[in-house]
Amino acid sequence: xxxxxRRLATNRLAPAEVEHLPMRPLWLCRRCGQPWPCGAAKxxxxxxxxxxxxxxxxxxxxxLHDAIDDLHSLNQSVTGSAAEMFxxxxxxxxxxxxxxxxxxxxxxxIEEATS
Numbered sequence: 475x476x477x478x479x480r481r482l483a484t485n486r487l488a489p490a491e492v493e494h495l496p497m498r499p500l501w502l503c504r505r506c507g508q509p510w511p512c513g514a515a516k517x518x519x520x521x522x523x524x525x526x527x528x529x530x531x532x533x534x535x536x537x538l539h540d541a542i543d544d545l546h547s548l549n550q551s552v553t554g555s556a557a558e559m560f561x562x563x564x565x566x567x568x569x570x571x572x573x574x575x576x577x578x579x580x581x582x583x584i585e586e587a588t589s
Contacts, residue, residue: 494518496537499544509562511537516566530567538563 492505494515503512511519511534523530542559554562 496541498540499548501541501545511563511566520567527567531564534563534567 494503494505494510494512496502496510496515497504501510502508503510503515506512506514519530519534523533538559541563545554
């Protein structure tokens with residue numbers, strides 16, 4: 475094979491780049507092997523649902539439900555505590571979604587209004 479033919483054959487056999495998606499039933503990232511959602515998946519989800527934060531929470535709540543079922547049926551001892559699973563799927567977007575952050579000024583204003 476000549477140089478260009480060898481490159482074409484190599485490119486044809488190269489696997490397509492895998493996105494940071496969950497590998498079920500293990501709930502590990504297909505690309506990096508970290509518990510899903512991994513850091514890259516979180517960034518992608520925040521970007522994708524930037525204008526729809528409630529939809530992000532609904533999607534992740536469904537994933538949480540499926541992950542608990544999958545992991546529990548594989549091995550009950552690796553499912554993790556409810557708090558760990560909640561933080562893994564639903565705790566992180568609250569820290570990164572501006573719509574759900576309450577500023578100190580807003581909190582003070584709410585307290586003053588109710589007093």
